[in-house]
Amino acid sequence: MSDGCLFDIGGSGRSWTDVLTNATYVHPLDAYVEPADAIFGNVPIGAIPALLHETSHHAALQTPVGLALALLEIQASKLIDSRDEQNCEKAVTLVLAIRTVLETYRPLLEGLALFAEFDTMPGLGRLQSPAHHAVLIHATTNRREKSPEVHWETHLSSVLSDSRMSRESILRRANVLSIPFKDLDGYLLGYSYVKTWRRYASAETPLLRDTDLAAFFLTKHFFADYGLVSLLLNMGENPSVDLFRYCFTRLRNLGAKRNWSAEVAEFEEAYYVNKVDLNAVAGFELTPRPERESPYVGIHDQLQTAIRNAPDEDLAILGRRSLLxxxxxxxxxxxxxxxxxxxxxxxxxxxxxxxxxxxxxxxxxxxxxxxxxxxxxxxxxxxxxxxxxxxxxxxxxxxxxxxxxxxxRQFDTSRSGVNDIVGRLSEKIGASFDARYSDVRNAVRGGRLAAYKPLAFAWAGKTVPHDSIINNPHGFGGVLGSDLTYAFALLSAIDGVMARLEEAHLVESPELDLVEAAHAINERLAPYGFRGVTLRKGDDGTSVRTLL
The missing domain is CATH 2.40.50 (OB fold (Dihydrolipoamide Acetyltransferase, E2P))
Structure with a gap:
């Protein structure tokens, strides 16, 4: 029973991100990239989706919440090594609390990563997300050197567009649309949640029309959350229940607010002027200190103090969490x-x-x-x-x-440093821990759907049978069929790469008639109250908008 890595349960050959060390490995890059390309920043477009996806995961855990979880993992690990039964019980409590947060937010984490992979483009905002920075540095060097007069945003947009319009990327998007909403990893549920929020919020918050800024902001909204950090560092008698309720409420309330102008402007200003103290050990979380009047200043300082007082061996782990x-x-x-x-x-x-x-x-x-x-x-x-x-x-x-x-100097590129605290507890305590762990994990997975559902399905009519889509073992693919799912993915890609424009103009496809496909998609989805594709004819062509 091994569940030590959040994003690669069981240690498969996929890309993975470890919660404690924030060590991240982008598996497909090895297959695509030659050494010279890697050294000189010319990663091919086929590797860009994985680069965006895993960098998003890394950024989500390079936050106050990620640091708090790492501190708890270190504490649990030391308690496990103790021979005292009471300490082992404390370790179990900590591990169950950590997994409660991760399992509740897992669809969100995957949704943010898929949004970065499929949809984010440079916009009018002043910030650049870590995912976009990684692509700029590692995949556009050759283009920028050949055409230095062209602005870097144009080069980045070109590389992202080429990647997303590739057949491999469209097939990947179609596969995500065919994943059941009740999938344990929460890919489609989380993607629908994130993308629907951005669509509705941007209508009243112009800054969120910048999809890269929207992804960056939403990541910090949930993972630079000092309310959650406070619960993690100051646990009550039943922390798993308290943490689930808190995360559930945060997820549920996101859709209730539509105008985020003040929050986004404050966020952009704080990060743009770089109020982050890189000289502070905890500064590696890249989160500005809350303003003095904020009720969370004390929690921020508590987190900083915990890290500064950590033993050298712990500090070595925490310090390198910023390395991707x-x-x-x-x-x-x-x-x-x-x-x-x-x-x-x-x-x-x-x-x-x-x-x-x-x-x-x-x-x-x-x-x-x-x-x-x-x-x-x-x-x-x-x-x-x-x-x-x-x-x-x-x-x-x-x-x-x-x-x-x-x-x-203390970095380890092997996976030997990944701390499988779940496996270690299972080995030490046995079936009693396994049962408790499974009970908590299954309860969270069963209960979290209600937190995501209102926003993730906000596009559907109130009287339609949502469960018929939610329970479909193939998601939208089960309703549309493979050909229309691919067409839906292609139309979504066209919409995404044109995100900087007021309208995304339909391009001709040698594979299928996209106008006809759009009408067929809407016919299939109409019984569920969902209009998947909106087409508008104008003097300069047909524009397209998709909701996923």
């Missing part, structure tokens, strides 16, 4: 002492990196990896050589910043 591990390519590392002491890294027999040997490394080389690592706190990046997961050389892009080099 993007990819890892196998290389052969050879030490050469002729003409100087150097390390040569070769990929498939071809040297791809020649670097001076650092004084800290005394080995002769061998099998290793070439890794790309970002520091999301300082917006820095590095190409590193590793042996057995340990960094032996790092080429940091911006050498003026000391923070990334500091945490890279």
């Amino acid at each position: 591990h993007l990819m890892s390519l196998p290389v052969d590392i050879t030490r050469i002492r002729i003409g100087g002491d150097r390390l040569v890294a070769s990929f498939r027999g071809t040297p791809v990196a020649i670097v001076p040997t650092g004084s800290a490394y005394t080995g002769e080389g061998g099998a290793g990896t070439l890794d790309i690592v970002d520091d999301t706190a300082t917006r820095n990046s590095a190409v590193v050589l590793c042996v057995s997961g340990k960094v032996i050389h790092a080429d940091v892009k911006d050498k003026r910043s000391p923070y990334m080099a500091r945490w890279l």
Whole structure:
């Protein structure tokens, strides 16, 4: 029974993000990327969806809530190592509390990641999300060098558009539309929740027409939430119940508010002027300190104090949470002492990196990896050589910043550092813990639907049988069929890539008649009160809007 990693339950070969260390691995990048592309920032468009998706997960946990959860995991881990039965019971309470939050917010986390993957584009706002920054740095370098006179937003928009209009991306979107709403990971439920909120909120909050800003804001709304941090750091007698009720209410209330102008403007100003103190250990969460009149100043300071007082071994884990591990390519590392002491890294027999040997490394080389690592706190990046997961050389892009080099010394690119506290408790306590854990997890999964449902299904009529869609084992795919689901995904992609414009104009498809497909989609969805596609004919063509 292993549930140590939030986004890759059981340790499959997929991309994954670990809750404690915030270590992230973007699996598809290894298949798409050559070393030179990785080193020089020319990741191909096929790798961009995974890059956006996992960077979104990483950003969501690089927050006060993510840090609070990490502190609880560290505390639980130490309690598990104790032989005292009472300490083990305390560890169980902590683990169940952590999983309550993660399972309740899991559809939200996946919805935010899918929204970043499918829909976000540069807009008129002043901020750039971590996901967009990762794509800009790692996938547009060649375009920017060839056309330096073109603004970086144009290059970024071009790369995102090319990626989303690819057949692979459209098929991926169609697959998401065919996932049941009751799927345990909550992909479609969360995606509908996030996208519907942005659609309705942007009607009264012009700043939220910037889809990248909307995703960034919503992430911080839920995960820079000091009310939740307070509950995590100051638990009552029944924390799982308290935490579920709190998260449930937050999710349920999101749809009740339509005008977010004041909150979004305040958020943008706070992050734009960079009120984050990077000299503070907890500053790596990238969250500005609340204003003095805020009731959460004390909670912010409590979190800072807990991190500053952490032992060195804990601080090493918390400090490197800002490092985003993007990819890892196998290389052969050879030490050469002729003409100087150097390390040569070769990929498939071809040297791809020649670097001076650092004084800290005394080995002769061998099998290793070439890794790309970002520091999301300082917006820095590095190409590193590793042996057995340990960094032996790092080429940091911006050498003026000391923070990334500091945490890279303790960085581990292997998965050995992932802390499987659930598996450890299961092994130590046995069936009694397994039963309690399953009961809490199943109760949360069963109860969270009611929190997401009002907003996720706000597009549907009040009298239609929602359950017939919710219970469909293939989501929208079960209603539309495979061909119309693909057409729906294609129309949604067209809408998404044109998000910066007032209207997204329909493009011709060699595969199908999109106008005819749009009418067929609406006919199939009409009994459920859902108009999937809105077409408007104008002098310069037909525009399209989709709700998902």
